[in-house]
Amino acid sequence: MPKIKPRVPMGEQPPLQRIKNFKSVPYGYTEDEAVEEAARCIQCKKPSCEPACPVNIGIKEMNLLIAERKFEEACLLVKEDNSFPACSGRVCPQEKQCEGDCILKKFDEPIAIGKLEAFIADWGAKHKVEVEETIANNEDKHVAIVGSGPAGLACAAECRKYGYAVTIYETLHKAGGVLQYGIPEFRLPKDIVDAEVKKLEEKGVEIVLNHTVGQNIYYYELVSQNDAVFLAMGAGAPKFMGIQGENPLDGVYSSNEFLIRANLMKAYKFPQWDTPIDVGKIVAVLGAGNVAMDAARTALRLGAEEVHIIYRRTKEYAPARAEELHHALEEGIIFHELVNPVRFHGNDQGFIDYMELVKMELIEGEDGKLHPTPIKDSSFYMGVDTVIEALGTVPNRLFLDRAPEIKRDKKGVIIVDENHMTSVEGTFAGGDAASGAATVIKALGEGKRAAKSIHTYISSHDD
Amino acid sequence: MSFKITKMIDLDSIDFLVDVEAPEVAERFHPGQFVMLMTRKEGERIPMSIMKVNDGKISMYIRKLGKTSKELRDGITSFENVIGPLGHGIEEKKYGTVVVVSDAVCGHAENYAICEALGKIEGNNIISIQTFPSKKEIYPDEYLTKKIAHRHFITTEDGSFGDKGSYVTTLKRLLDNDVKIDYVFGGGKLPTMKAVSTILAINNIDNLFTTRQMMVDGSGMCGSCRLYIDGEMKLSCVDGPMFDSRKVNWTRAMKRYGMFKKEEKIADEYYEAHKGGCGQCQK
Known part of the structure; x- marks a missing residue:
């Protein structure tokens, strides 16, 4: 085994500088840095990184091509398997996927696969590298896609390759779903999302904004006007802790509201943009997933003096991507382990004033898992001006209530078969709507696979 | 667009x-x-x-x-x-005697739309009550529900025209005069809705009141418009915007309007300073 060089560090905005702006935290690899990093890849005979990727990108070859400075080829290669590498390179939890299974991890840090993926995607965008697609002529067949998040976009891109006329229906006034309203600018610049959406439109995908299926256009209309329907409306409804004192209090947000205001409505540009966001001096974010980190770091950038993450387990269980947690801590966000809020208290103006918390301990249950359990008589108080509840999301019932024929489980997650087909023939589903809240890359993968099933389905019904 | x-x-x-x-x-x-x-x-x-x-x-x-x-x-x-x-629209059907009440823009609009739709249905007797701050704020006739309701009342908060007070006063008077009311629709100011909910509860009258709260997306995503209906959290945008006033926790609903007071003022001042015309920015 030759000696492995250390990972090429990625240039980043220093923490004290970046908490004052919304610009991207990493600068991205330069060509030379990318070449050096890619050259660390030992080109395993059987690469273990590739099967760990939800869309099975040809990582080994990508690394080789980058190391040989064949950037255009590398870009085309990646795009074969993933239409949106600029997004996934930035938001995938690589440490749990490709990089988690990289053999180098046994000796040193794994290859920075995500950063290389983002590099090659950006290089491609800059040099206008486009996959030449021969689009089949199937325009007489129509596919309707509900939702323009990652699953919807990926499915649309693939369906278009098969030549179908594709229409995406989006509730909000901008396309991109969670990439647009959820993930902040400093993690995923919106120029990138907008460019991906524009590319799809140029390929002939029609995007109808401001249309909520089940509200101002109906599911049965889509069924009657299309040969197949793909449901990818995500899991967009917020969860609240449901603890006492929650509702009347101003200053208590769902992470969805907080991030929609900041990202989609650009409240960080207030008052040039109209939508306000109110952030107090002391902010507490409940939860420790990616959304919690996004909310915490956004609050910091909006001027909060102290931002606290409140988590009922310990740091090692935090579901957030390692890089986000690392960035958050670097930026001075205070992480509280093993605590749980039990009550909010307001001031006489109706704003949140302080919360009551209890200390927790992890106790092994009968299932062998560690369960966070309140410690008796351990309650304490914490003064706060703003609380953001980042406790995950559930499917939005708006659509589902009005299409009862589509079977779903108790949580409202749509039930699909191995081909992503729902209980209704010709209606497919993917992404968070069909798998519960998960990751962008999983949604991209499902969108793509569903497109394949849609193609098989439409072809077999061709008269 | x-x-x-x-x-x-x-x-x-x-x-x-x-x-x-x-x-x-x-x-x-x-x-x-x-x-x-x-x-x-x-x-x-x-x-x-x-x-x-x-x-x-x-x-x-x-x-x-x-x-x-x-x-x-x-x-x-x-x-x-x-x-x-x-949001959900109302069921357009025969209700019998319907009273529609309102005391603000979000309320007068629904009042008009409901009177117009239900008035066309055989068997509905529509009584509309509209409240304005004083005589001078009363809308021109064609924008009132005067012509589309079977009976129309105006009340003013200062008593300069019609009954003094809100629509609650007139509604109470109707009830005192033994008018049989089958259904009430309404909307407008939260304190008035809170007040009327008690009357409706006492008299056991079915009703729906527009209880729109602050919203961002309006499609069930942000949770900003959350309300407690019979103790259960509901979203005004997708579950409403109209709810049975007897089931709404009004005290909780009324507390949620101060959140962006400070920012509203900033937005207003910014607009005034940047609407164009002063020429400062061209220097």
């Missing part, structure tokens, strides 16, 4: 009437539903009641308050977005 404003008139010193071309919304509208309005690309998404649809246009009453109304006053000719119709 752009939605052309075809008409804008002053109803009085506090409200505008605005007509805008929004054929898709007009086609699918049912009384009680609302739209999200964005005046410009950088604008907020603002929930707005619909009063009437006609020939691909929707009519709205808009309060002369804050930035949006100043944009209207300063002559914007179109809206960036008119999204909807959103």
